[in-house]
Amino acid sequence: MRAVIFERCGDESVLAVKDVPKPACGPRELLVRVTSVSLNPVDYKLRQGMLRFLGRPRLPAITGKDFAGVVEFVGAEMRGYSVGDRVFGSVDSLTGAGACAEYLVITEDRVARTPDGVTDEQASCLCVAAGTALRGLESAGFAAGQSVLITGASGAVGAAAAQIAVRRGAKVTGVCGSNNVEYVRSLGVERVVDYKREDWAAIDSVYDIVFDAAASSSFAVARRRMTAKGVYVNTVPMPGVMLSSAWARVTSRQRCIAFMLDMSHALIEQLGALAREGVLVARVARTVDFEGVADAQRAMAEGKIYGKACVRPPSIASQQPQP
Ligand SMILES: NC(=O)c1ccc[n+]([C@@H]2O[C@H](COP(=O)([O-])OP(=O)(O)OC[C@H]3O[C@@H](n4cnc5c(N)ncnc54)[C@H](OP(=O)(O)O)[C@@H]3O)[C@@H](O)[C@H]2O)c1
Incomplete structure (x- = not known):
């Protein structure tokens, strides 16, 4: 073959x-x-x-x-x-x-x-991208009605996270480059930040979850835009993120998660169901x-x-x- x-x-x-x-x-x-x-x-x-x-x-x-x-x-x-x-x-x-x-x-x-x-x-x-979106949000304890900021919202992981969070009634801010602002808005997010023109870490909101799907930031930066018990999720578990995760556990009520996807039949079935319902496109x-x-x-x-x-x-x- x-x-x-x-x-x-x-x-x-x-x-x-x-x-x-x-x-x-x-x-x-x-x-x-x-x-x-x-x-x-x-x-x-x-x-x-x-x-x-x-x-x-x-x-x-x-x-x-x-x-x-x-x-x-x-x-x-x-x-x-x-x-x-x-x-x-x-x-x-x-x-x-x-x-x-x-x-x-x-x-x-x-x-x-x-x-x-x-x-x-x-x-x-579906599997790697939407699986990371779904399990990544779950790892942060995502619940309906929360506020979520998603970097890389124009990418495969970030867009799937936005689709899931919007469908479950979250208030979502999506961060993306200038070419993708209209696409990210079409996902139903409340606010779009173009990272080429504006620094999302300097905006006037705080979030329950900062989902760094683009892995372009850090816990130290994101925590300034997080609630007192806010959670930062980074999709590339490099040593610096793991160190921040351990440090946050002992020094803060905020949390830092170095996310790594674990594939399973149950997850794949869940993703199929979300695609059938039209949530994941x-x-x-x-x-x-x-x-x-x-x-x-x-x-x-x-x-x-x-x-x-x-x-x-x-x-x-x-x-x-x-x-
Ligand atoms: N840990 C795990 O198990 C796991 C699983 C899946 C993926 N990942 C990782 O997650 C990351 C995203 O994957 P993906 O499939 O979504 O990739 P992708 O489709 O290529 O998307 C990349 C995203 O990053 C954004 N971006 C690029 N440069 C940026 C910057 N300087 N600041 C902010 N955003 C920036 C892009 O925005 P624009 O295009 O709009 O500029 C785009 O939305 C990858 O690093 C991947 O390896 C990890």
Whole structure:
């Protein structure tokens, strides 16, 4: 089968489209024919070898985590799925497996059925980004009616967080760049701050939660815009954020969370339900074929893609199958 692989870590030039063996399906796995993939920053960070705290992927590795597809074969001990079922999920990339392939195998904790009414492309956009939004808000004790400031509200994580928070009746301020102000306003937020023109840390409001989806700030800065028991969530758990988290625990009633997503079947099902209800709608900025993955990852790393970059495997016709 064709796949987008890298044999060593490095810049996007290490990516190549090659023939690799079709994966063998274990007893507690599904073999899935991939119909859509969405790229995430973690894909290029892993390929670059940047995420030492997560570990390095086993090489050679297939790039990409989030996928949608159709069940081709059901492992002997796998219950609840049939050949032909539409599914979506997220691959454990550290194993060297990946989503940018014609086929993948997936364990039951990393997959769920794609709900009727949700396209494969939309389903493939859910797991890492919207999962981080949902669990990240939950980690901060998010409740209806709270005030929430979201950085990176034009990005995949931030926009999903805004969609969830707005739907649950929060008062939301979204922070984004000038090109995306109208998009973020369209998510239903009360206020939009263009970070290129205004410093959100200097505005005249305080928030129950500062969700730093862009990981562009710090607890020290954000706490000035937080209520007495406010919570700061950073999506990139670097040592400085972890230090702030420990320091806040002993010195303050405010909290700092270094968030790391834990994928599960229950989470994937929840995300599917939110997409079916129309709460989560991903903005797909571009769709590429396997040859376009390197360029899309470079553009994403340079902040030049507003929304999700999706990938369509060669075996999928130009028309996305609709549910
Ligand atoms: N910990 C975890 O488990 C986990 C899971 C998922 C993602 N993440 C991390 O979360 C981050 C966001 O992911 P994503 O998929 O949402 O990425 P994305 O779609 O590329 O979005 C990036 C966002 O950052 C904003 N931004 C860029 N520079 C900024 C600046 N100087 N100040 C404020 N905002 C700025 C962009 O705004 P404009 O485009 O409007 O300028 C955009 O909204 C990434 O670092 C990713 O690795 C972590």
